[in-house]
Amino acid sequence: MTGPEDQVRELVARQLGLPDVALDDRLVEDLNADSMDLVTVVAVLEEAYGIRIDEERLPRLRTVADLAEEIARGREAG
Amino acid sequence: MAAGPAVTSVAGLLERSARDTPDRSAVVVDGRTWSYADLWHGARIAASALRRAGVRADETVVIAVPNGAGFFLAFFGTLICGGIAVPVFPRSAPEHLSRLARLAGASALVVPATLAATDLGMLAARSARDGRTLLTVADLGSSGPPAPARTGADDPERPCYIQFTSGSTADPRGVIITHRALLANIAQMTEAMAITPADVFVSWLPTYHDMGLTLMALTPFSLGARLVLLPTDLRDVVGWLRAIQVHRGTFTAGPDFAYRLCLRNVRQPERFDLSSLQVAMNASEPVRAATLARFEAAFGVRRVMMAGYGLAEATLSVTCTSRGEHIDVDERGLVCLGQAMPGASVRIVGPAELPPGQTGEIVVAGPATCSGYHRNPAATAELAWSDGYVRTGDLGYLDRAGRLYFVARRKDVIKLAGRSLYPQEVESLVDEIAGIRLSAAVGIDRGGVEGEQLYVFAEARQADTAAPADLQALAMAMVGELHAALGLRPRATLLLRTRRIPLTSNGKLRRAALRDAFLDGSLTPGPDIVYPPPARPAAMP
Numbered sequence: 001m002t003g004p005e006d007q008v009r010e011l012v013a014r015q016l017g018l019p020d021v022a023l024d025d026r027l028v029e030d031l032n033a034d035s036m037d038l039v040t041v042v043a044v045l046e047e048a049y050g051i052r053i054d055e056e057r058l059p060r061l062r063t064v065a066d067l068a069e070e071i072a073r074g075r076e077a078g
Numbered sequence: 079m080a081a082g083p084a085v086t087s088v089a090g091l092l093e094r095s096a097r098d099t100p101d102r103s104a105v106v107v108d109g110r111t112w113s114y115a116d117l118w119h120g121a122r123i124a125a126s127a128l129r130r131a132g133v134r135a136d137e138t139v140v141i142a143v144p145n146g147a148g149f150f151l152a153f154f155g156t157l158i159c160g161g162i163a164v165p166v167f168p169r170s171a172p173e174h175l176s177r178l179a180r181l182a183g184a185s186a187l188v189v190p191a192t193l194a195a196t197d198l199g200m201l202a203a204r205s206a207r208d209g210r211t212l213l214t215v216a217d218l219g220s221s222g223p224p225a226p227a228r229t230g231a232d233d234p235e236r237p238c239y240i241q242f243t244s245g246s247t248a249d250p251r252g253v254i255i256t257h258r259a260l261l262a263n264i265a266q267m268t269e270a271m272a273i274t275p276a277d278v279f280v281s282w283l284p285t286y287h288d289m290g291l292t293l294m295a296l297t298p299f300s301l302g303a304r305l306v307l308l309p310t311d312l313r314d315v316v317g318w319l320r321a322i323q324v325h326r327g328t329f330t331a332g333p334d335f336a337y338r339l340c341l342r343n344v345r346q347p348e349r350f351d352l353s354s355l356q357v358a359m360n361a362s363e364p365v366r367a368a369t370l371a372r373f374e375a376a377f378g379v380r381r382v383m384m385a386g387y388g389l390a391e392a393t394l395s396v397t398c399t400s401r402g403e404h405i406d407v408d409e410r411g412l413v414c415l416g417q418a419m420p421g422a423s424v425r426i427v428g429p430a431e432l433p434p435g436q437t438g439e440i441v442v443a444g445p446a447t448c449s450g451y452h453r454n455p456a457a458t459a460e461l462a463w464s465d466g467y468v469r470t471g472d473l474g475y476l477d478r479a480g481r482l483y484f485v486a487r488r489k490d491v492i493k494l495a496g497r498s499l500y501p502q503e504v505e506s507l508v509d510e511i512a513g514i515r516l517s518a519a520v521g522i523d524r525g526g527v528e529g530e531q532l533y534v535f536a537e538a539r540q541a542d543t544a545a546p547a548d549l550q551a552l553a554m555a556m557v558g559e560l561h562a563a564l565g566l567r568p569r570a571t572l573l574l575r576t577r578r579i580p581l582t583s584n585g586k587l588r589r590a591a592l593r594d595a596f597l598d599g600s601l602t603p604g605p606d607i608v609y610p611p612p613a614r615p616a617a618m619p
Contacts, residue, residue: 015567036495059314
């Protein structure tokens with residue numbers, strides 16, 4: 001059984017074409033994501049979890065863990 | 079505008095602005111303001127460096143430099159040498175940059191000074207092998223006498239730049255834009271969009287693509303107007319809006335996607351003061367009617383949206399609506415894209431010319447249409463319709479007033495945030511990966527803010543026997559290869575069992591049928607799709 005954090009890691013890794021990513025990996029600096037990748041990663045997560053992430057928050061979403069937290073927040077709010 | 083000899087080259091436009099308005103700001107970028115005198119002087123020094131590096135007239139120079147002053151120094155420096163500029167996506171992996179440089183037959187390659195040492199080393203080795211000079215932007219500013227100011231007329235029929243719309247080795251699409259075509263399109267856009275030297279342009283569009291280069295940079299430069307140039311970062315729509323407010327921008331442009339992002343992602347849009355804005359050009363991907371009305375309502379601006387149609391094969395702009403005009407939407411929700419540029423002609427054919435209201439292929443003629451593709455006579459021959467008209471492959475209709483409505487995209491071309499991508503370019507890269515039997519690339523727009531996205535389907539040779547980890551590694555190799563070559567990652571990378579990609583009886587890919595099978599669920603995870611594995615139900619937090 002995997003938790004939402006593991007699922008987010010898996011989805012981010014698949015999207016970026018990486019074997020695995022860690023929760024504290026930084027999306028841009030460590031994982032080499034560009035702005036279009038971030039838009040796509042957010043779209044993939046939104047579709048998977050049925051939530052919406054405010055793009056203005058994107059600059060604050062620096063790590064994989066930040067994304068997982070944002071999803072937890074979005075699901076509580078939704 | 080000051081009188082002077084007629085300008086017959088694109089460098090001549092900048093030279094004229096440097097002579098007539100030397101102290102006006104040409105470009106504000108990276109925290110520095112370059113006057114027209116500064117920019118022209120820098121371009122002449124760059125030209126001198128390129129000449130010392132061996133660049134001669136009619137030779138091509140590949141420019142892989144992101145938005146910044148360095149791009150313009152390389153671009154105009156090349157033109158002053160009489161060379162042909164080839165702007166390309168700046169973040170490709172070294173082997174792919176080298177491949178493009180070979181396709182273009184480049185005698186020099188210009189890259190940013192900030193490139194990693196390993197990449198520079200690899201590019202240097204390949205350049206040496208191919209007999210090409212490698213320069214960084216820093217080399218272009220190195221001390222040396224500026225190239226002499228240009229005198230006399232140039233031959234406007236010479237190529238000015240080549241816009242690669244596909245870097246596929248088998249079927250490269252490098253559109254050759256002559257000085258005549260580019261000068262003509264700049265003059266057409268200036269008139270049709272009522273652009274004046276008082277306009278302040280604000281742009282984040284990449285300068286290595288036609289709209290960011292021709293409309294948003296060369297057009298203001300030709301008038302002595304000011305350009306505020308931002309990095310190409312779609313994430314930062316707030317930075318874009320703020321730059322319009324701070325610099326009192328009057329003219330900006332972007333694909334529909336960019337305006338949708340502003341609508342969706344900017345909370346309290348009323349806190350931005352966009353009152354200076356007169357034109358927000360919406361072009362290079364289908365314009366959505368909802369975006370026009372919602373953007374203006376949300377940001378408290380009126381009649382700033384301008385819709386347009388164009389393609390690289392016509393330099394850039396073919397039609398646009400008028401400045402300050404209300405944009406019509408037809409009963410089907412299609413957005414009016416305005417009249418043909420002055421001196422240009424748009425017809426709808428199928429194959430004979432069709433009357434107003436009937437949908438057919440859009441063909442265009444005029445002083446800005448291209449003469450063909452670089453080193454690709456087969457594609458060049460297919461481009462010509464007749465009477466000097468160029469085929470677009472796009473479907474549309476003209477209303478009784480001669481205004482164009484776009485109905486459907488040219489077959490199979492994928493639009494990603496305003497960028498056109500040929501599926502063959504993706505497939506040729508994927509098909510070379512060991513373990514892949516056949517691949518197909520399609521664009522799918524699921525209606526979300528992100529717009530159309532790339533989906534890559536590939537039949538895996540060992541799909542029936544491979545371990546999940548091997549399939550995952552294969553998918554990763556595909557993503558890695560596409561990112562290295564094209565600077566993008568697909569929205570989805572799907573591995574299929576063999577013989578799942580539909581083909582015609584003579585073996586051609588049926589991409590539309592594949593897309594439909596995926597969307598209607600007849601291509602199913604497990605029996606057909608072996609990667610990614612079927613989704614597990616999401617665990618509750």
